[in-house]
Amino acid sequence: MARQTRVRFAPSPTGPLHMGGVRTALYNYLYAKQNGGKFILRIEDTDSQRFVPGAEDYILESLAWCGIMPDEGIVQATGTDGQPAVDANGNPVYTIASEKSEKNPHAPYRQSERKPLYRQYAEQLIANGYAYYAFDSAEELSRLRAEAEANKQTFIYNYESRKTLKNSLTLPADEVKRLIENTDTWTIRFKIPEGQTVKMNDLIRGEMEVETNTLDDKVLWKAADQLPTYHLANIVDDHLMEITEVIRGAEWLPSLPLHYLLYKAFGWEDTMPRFAHLSLLLKPDGKGKLSKRDGDRLGFPVFPLKWTNPETGEISRGYREDGYYPEAFVNLLALLGWNPGTEQELFTLEELVPAFSLERVIKSGAKFNVEKAKWFNEQYLRRRTPQQLAAEFRPMLRDALTATTSYANTATVTQDLKFSDKYLAEVCALIKERAHFANEFWDISKALFTAPAAYDEADVKKFCTPDNLSHAEELHTLIAENSFPTFTDEETSETYKTECCEKIEELLTGYIKAKEWKMGQVMNTLRLFFTGNTRGLGISDIIYFIGKEETLYRIRKGLDSIK
RNA sequence: GGUCGGUUCGUCUAACGGUUAGGACACAAGAUUUUCAUUCUUGUAAUAGGAGUUCGAUUCUCCUACCGACUACCA
Numbered sequence: 001m002a003r004q005t006r007v008r009f010a011p012s013p014t015g016p017l018h019m020g021g022v023r024t025a026l027y028n029y030l031y032a033k034q035n036g037g038k039f040i041l042r043i044e045d046t047d048s049q050r051f052v053p054g055a056e057d058y059i060l061e062s063l064a065w066c067g068i069m070p071d072e073g074i075v076q077a078t079g080t081d082g083q084p085a086v087d088a089n090g091n092p093v094y095t096i097a098s099e100k101s102e103k104n105p106h107a108p109y110r111q112s113e114r115k116p117l118y119r120q121y122a123e124q125l126i127a128n129g130y131a132y133y134a135f136d137s138a139e140e141l142s143r144l145r146a147e148a149e150a151n152k153q154t155f156i157y158n159y160e161s162r163k164t165l166k167n168s169l170t171l172p173a174d175e176v177k178r179l180i181e182n183t184d185t186w187t188i189r190f191k192i193p194e195g196q197t198v199k200m201n202d203l204i205r206g207e208m209e210v211e212t213n214t215l216d217d218k219v220l221w222k223a224a225d226q227l228p229t230y231h232l233a234n235i236v237d238d239h240l241m242e243i244t245e246v247i248r249g250a251e252w253l254p255s256l257p258l259h260y261l262l263y264k265a266f267g268w269e270d271t272m273p274r275f276a277h278l279s280l281l282l283k284p285d286g287k288g289k290l291s292k293r294d295g296d297r298l299g300f301p302v303f304p305l306k307w308t309n310p311e312t313g314e315i316s317r318g319y320r321e322d323g324y325y326p327e328a329f330v331n332l333l334a335l336l337g338w339n340p341g342t343e344q345e346l347f348t349l350e351e352l353v354p355a356f357s358l359e360r361v362i363k364s365g366a367k368f369n370v371e372k373a374k375w376f377n378e379q380y381l382r383r384r385t386p387q388q389l390a391a392e393f394r395p396m397l398r399d400a401l402t403a404t405t406s407y408a409n410t411a412t413v414t415q416d417l418k419f420s421d422k423y424l425a426e427v428c429a430l431i432k433e434r435a436h437f438a439n440e441f442w443d444i445s446k447a448l449f450t451a452p453a454a455y456d457e458a459d460v461k462k463f464c465t466p467d468n469l470s471h472a473e474e475l476h477t478l479i480a481e482n483s484f485p486t487f488t489d490e491e492t493s494e495t496y497k498t499e500c501c502e503k504i505e506e507l508l509t510g511y512i513k514a515k516e517w518k519m520g521q522v523m524n525t526l527r528l529f530f531t532g533n534t535r536g537l538g539i540s541d542i543i544y545f546i547g548k549e550e551t552l553y554r555i556r557k558g559l560d561s562i563k
Numbered sequence: 564g565g566u567c568g569g570u571u572c573g574u575c576u577a578a579c580g581g582u583u584a585g586g587a588c589a590c591a592a593g594a595u596u597u598u599c600a601u602u603c604u605u606g607u608a609a610u611a612g613g614a615g616u617u618c619g620a621u622u623c624u625c626c627u628a629c630c631g632a633c634u635a636c637c638a
Contacts, residue, residue, distance in 0.1 A: 010638095012637080012638045014637080134636090154564065210566075210567070225636085249632095251633070252633090253633075257567090279569080280631070287630065332575095339576060363570095364569050365632090366574090366575065366576090372589080375587085434599085435600095518597095519597045520598070523597035523598070540597095
């Protein structure tokens with residue numbers, strides 16, 4: 001009988017979710033959706049020492065931003081007013097589900113809240129001879145480790161060493177009973193079977209084998225905090241939550257034999273999930289897996305969202321705050337370690353669902369490449385409508401104008417212009433192919449909103465020759481004496497702008513050609529007066545947007561300041 | 564050190580055991596253009612090394628090298 005596909009993403013709330021973690025979540029999500037199954041979120045917070053406040057919300061917010069919401073394990077939060085919580089945009093705010101419900105039949109989904117559940121499973125293993133109590137103190141064990149290391153050996157708690165250590169296999173029963181009742185630093189360890197070969201299968205990597213004698217007796221449960229370790233909690237919860245496929249990071253590969261053995265010891269082999277281990281995301285340069293430091297060092301985010309360390313106040317940048325679209329982030333993550341087998345590179349989340357397959361996930365680690373990441377964002381930026389871009393640009397424009405001192409100091413016509421949505425949309429349509437990110441819009445288009453505060457010295461030197469200046473003077477007269485159409489909110493014809501620009505260009509180039517001036521010279525002089533340097537927007541586009549009066553003002557101002 | 568995994572252009576990657584080893588990013592050149600950018604065209608660039616199996620190996624096997632993960636009462 002085929003079971004319903006149920007996969008889970010099970011992060012530990014020990015800090016901000018890494019982009020590699022988002023990728024793992026994404027692959028789980030895609031797999032679930034493709035198979036008409038459920039994507040479950042479970043919080044693995046069995047390490048009370050490393051709990052970081054805010055990390056859980058961060059995970060939820062990151063997933064929501066990416067559009068990969070869990071089907072199970074979350075519930076809409078309750079606001080201070082007792083009503084379902086929503087954020088500033090009216091979107092629901094989620095939290096981890098603690099109460100059982102139709103949607104969340106396996107609640108709670110935080111392992112810390114499932115605490116009472118695990119001990120019985122550990123005891124069950126002991127009763128069946130698959131585990132034992134261990135009473136060695138942490139100090140004793142670290143001493144043994146240090147000694148072994150001094151002899152260039154490695155101490156492991158295994159089938160051999162357990163025979164000489166303090167545990168329920170070596171101690172008399174009454175002593176074991178006494179220690180369990182009177183001390184609280186003991187643990188329950190898994191008893192790795194001796195001399196067996198564990199044969200495993202991985203959906204991505206294929207067949208693997210490991211000798212049990214190379215494995216160590218992992219701690220499953222700790223009396224000190226009455227909590228399970230990852231291994232126990234993970235297997236028990238995956239079983240209880242009826243997980244069908246475990247898709248997780250490659251750092252778990254060495255634990256796979258233990259997990260196989262655990263399923264066997266519990267007698268859950270029939271329903272054991274299938275496993276898929278994803279390769280790691282690597283540093284763009286050098287060695288090792290991608291870390292927080294790399295982002296700081298190389299200038300790109302490793303986290304989906306900005307994160308402020310609650311203890312140190314240290315801030316880590318995020319893709320969202322850096323101006324990436326979630327679609328671009330998801331797309332680039334999907335292609336980092338997976339490909340569709342075709343040459344298609346651009347996928348929306350919806351398109352990813354049918355295209356995805358675990359079989360096509362790459363075995364080797366992938367180095368993250370910032371340039372490609374920017375390219376993805378650029379592709380999505382270009383797919384946006386001018387109106388959408390204008391809406392994004394509006395608040396940035398407001399901030400920029402407020403911060404621009406030259407704007408406050410120049411008596412320009414544009415100062416009084418109310419930049420309409422139509423104006424912004426037309427500007428965005430013009431500049432979107434020049435940008436990778438919407439946050440570059442102001443830099444690219446500032447000349448369309450304000451006169452330059454200063455002129456680039458090198459450009460002045462190069463283009464403000466006596467000839468060019470006198471030509472600019474003539475063009476000032478030409479523009480003053482001629483009338484031509486420019487931007488207006490009233491005109492809605494789609495071809496209007498093109499027509500305007502053609503007319504402006506005819507006027508200028510016609511005159512320049514007639515005079516036999518060098519186009520590249522005088523045009524650049526004008527551009528310098530319009531924008532402050534000689535790189536960027538086309539002259540006729542600028543004039544179209546700023547209008548005749550402002551055009552004359554800027555040429556006059558340029559001529560006056562250079563002389 | 565031990566265990567496990569990995570290795571195709573600088574990067575992400577494609578290639579039933581048979582291809583001039585393909586694409587994308589980046590880079591370079593050219594074309595277009597009033598500058599810059601865009602766009603278009605073209606180019607540089609790879610199977611880690613060595614054995615073996617085979618008519619034939621990027622592909623299968625082994626060895627070496629390198630890289631990585633794991634080696635906690637962390638996940």
